Amino acid sequence: MPINEVNVIRSCKECNTEIETISVKKDNMRLITDEMTWCPTCNKDTNETRDIAGREDSIKIEQDSYPPVRAVE
Ligand SMILES: [Zn+2]
Incomplete structure (x- = not known):
């Protein structure tokens, strides 16, 4: 079951204060x-x-956003 919602932290660019966490x-x-x-x-x-x-x-989102890359081991 894929996770369709992620929590995104919104924070101030200048002082880095966390303003809120939203679920999108x-x-x-x-x-x-x-x-x-x-x-x-x-x-x-x-x-x-x-x-x-x-x-x-x-990391999961990043992986989902790009075509699959074969892992080099
Ligand atoms: Zn601020």
Whole structure:
């Protein structure tokens, strides 16, 4: 059963404060965004960065995003 939803951490680009964690469908996931987000630490709207929560998830998504590569052992 494939995991269709991933947790994405939204954080402030300037001070790195974690703003919130959102659950998004993988198909709709955008890690690069121009959206401005209110940062309570900076006390202003800032650019946000998005990161996938959990390293295993991000590896899995990366693998899913590319054609299969034969592992060299
Ligand atoms: Zn900030």
